[in-house]
Amino acid sequence: KEKKLWGGRFSGDTAPLVERYTCSVGFDSRLHAQDIDGSRAHASMLARQGIISQSECDAIHQGLEQIRGEIADGTFVWRQDLEDVHMNIEQRLTEIVGTPGQKLHTGRSRNDQVALDFRLFVGACLDEWAANLRGLIGVLALRAEEHHDVLLPGCTHFQPAQPVSLAQHLLAYAQMFRRDHDRIRDALARTRISPLGAAALAGTTHPLDPGQVASSLGLGGTFANSMDAVSDRDFVLEATFCGSLVMMHLSRLCEEIIIWANPQFGFVRLPDAYSTGSSIMPQKKNPDVAELMRGKTGRVYGDLMALLTLMKGLPMAYNRDMQEDKEPFLDTHDTVAPSLSIMAGMLSELGFNRERMRLALKAGFLNATELADYLAAKGVPFRQAHHITGAAVAFAEQNGIGLEDLNITQLQRFSADIGEDVFAVLDYDNAVARRHVPGGTGPDSVKSQIEDLSSWLDAT
Numbered sequence: 491k492e493k494k495l496w497g498g499r500f501s502g503d504t505a506p507l508v509e510r511y512t513c514s515v516g517f518d519s520r521l522h523a524q525d526i527d528g529s530r531a532h533a534s535m536l537a538r539q540g541i542i543s544q545s546e547c548d549a550i551h552q553g554l555e556q557i558r559g560e561i562a563d564g565t566f567v568w569r570q571d572l573e574d575v576h577m578n579i580e581q582r583l584t585e586i587v588g589t590p591g592q593k594l595h596t597g598r599s600r601n602d603q604v605a606l607d608f609r610l611f612v613g614a615c616l617d618e619w620a621a622n623l624r625g626l627i628g629v630l631a632l633r634a635e636e637h638h639d640v641l642l643p644g645c646t647h648f649q650p651a652q653p654v655s656l657a658q659h660l661l662a663y664a665q666m667f668r669r670d671h672d673r674i675r676d677a678l679a680r681t682r683i684s685p686l687g688a689a690a691l692a693g694t695t696h697p698l699d700p701g702q703v704a705s706s707l708g709l710g711g712t713f714a715n716s717m718d719a720v721s722d723r724d725f726v727l728e729a730t731f732c733g734s735l736v737m738m739h740l741s742r743l744c745e746e747i748i749i750w751a752n753p754q755f756g757f758v759r760l761p762d763a764y765s766t767g768s769s770i771m772p773q774k775k776n777p778d779v780a781e782l783m784r785g786k787t788g789r790v791y792g793d794l795m796a797l798l799t800l801m802k803g804l805p806m807a808y809n810r811d812m813q814e815d816k817e818p819f820l821d822t823h824d825t826v827a828p829s830l831s832i833m834a835g836m837l838s839e840l841g842f843n844r845e846r847m848r849l850a851l852k853a854g855f856l857n858a859t860e861l862a863d864y865l866a867a868k869g870v871p872f873r874q875a876h877h878i879t880g881a882a883v884a885f886a887e888q889n890g891i892g893l894e895d896l897n898i899t900q901l902q903r904f905s906a907d908i909g910e911d912v913f914a915v916l917d918y919d920n921a922v923a924r925r926h927v928p929g930g931t932g933p934d935s936v937k938s939q940i941e942d943l944s945s946w947l948d949a950t
């Protein structure tokens with residue numbers, strides 16, 4: 491039986507159950523591209539520093555590219571007995587190129603190698619999330635622009651509060667996703683750091699040039715402390731937290747879509763491509779996609795909690811516990827990336843029912859604040875104006891009508907300060923149109939919010 495790469499001091503074999511238990515190649519093989527890129531950069535630096543020859547470096551590069559091809563066409567054989575992606579690739583490299591392959595690991599440990607590979611991998615995922623967020627924000631801005639004149643009840647406590655434009659409602663989500671995007675960019679700066687040169691934990695006696703490796707990989711910098719470099723997983727946690735917030739924002743939007751699609755609301759029609767039917771009830775069109783996305787948010791929170799718990803209490807420096815950092819993050823990535831694309835697709839095809847939204851406006855006395863503000867503007871102290879309006883609402887409610895349906899005599903019974911000009915104030919469109927405050931639901935504010943988002947999208 492063949493010796494392990496680390497088998498020099500061992501005489502017995504690993505127990506088969508232990509081999510399966512410690513093996514990570516089933517999931518860390520997904521880091522193969524990063525492992526190859528990192529090894530290429532390390533070999534080039536070894537050659538430039540005169541630690542290996544240029545022809546040895548060329549052989550390593552050519553062998554690594556052959557492996558990249560074998561993995562791509564499915565002929566590469568992943569071996570469980572070789573534990574992880576790093577040793578599988580190194581072993582195959584030595585099979586292909588011989589001695590130069592055995593020199594590749596000079597001044598390097600799997601501890602810094604895995605940290606590098608994972609930093610590159612997480613960085614690529616964050617880039618993908620950022621691009622998907624950009625796409626989603628673009629769709630929200632577009633749908634907002636199309637629906638700038640559509641009004642619906644804005645809620646607090648999920649009770650009808652004041653009329654808002656559908657654009658304003660959609661743009662609220664655009665702002666959440668924009669902050670998610672900015673947060674990801676901040677996290678990327680801390681992720682894109684090279685730990686190569688830290689070796690196992692203490693640095694190395696070989697004359698390595700970590701800066702050269704970092705810049706050839708397009709990374710922003712190198713480690714300040716070798717022990718931190720091999721044992722820090724903040725970048726995974728930060729990325730998973732960014733993913734958790736993205737999912738939380740998506741989940742809130744899903745919840746609204748689910749409610750709006752209920753026929754009692756009827757605010758939206760789900761696109762066929764993004765909904766499913768029932769196996770028993772022929773009339774059903776279910777918002778399963780939005781429900782699943784809301785549900786999958788829970789697993790991403792679970793991933794974050796798993797990683798936080800994994801890292802607590804680990805002494806310096808590398809500990810094998812840290813191999814458990816891959817699966818939660820991979821699960822998060824496999825959830826966040828498609829959720830963002832699916833939400834963008836679903837939103838761009840979602841049908842909005844402006845008539846149903848307008849009907850709902852009538853139902854909840856959404857213009858009550860307008861009447862109170864009208865009286866306050868006429869000099870009635872706001873607390874009194876609030877009471878007067880409350881009494882008018884109670885009266886209208888008993889009669890099953892809206893405030894705007896009361897005639898002037900009825901209204902003046904509540905306050906002599908009410909004049910004919912009140913009806914313009916009670917108008918729902920006016921209520922929205924008069925909200926000029928920056929960031930408010932007024933059309934001029936909505937227009938400048940969309941302009942601001944468009945220039946942000948152009949600049950990012």
Ligand code: ARG
Pocket residue numbers: 514518574600601604810812813814
């Ligand atoms: N598969 C390991 C991991 O993911 C690689 C590093 C292992 N290092 C070690 N000395 N056993 O963390």
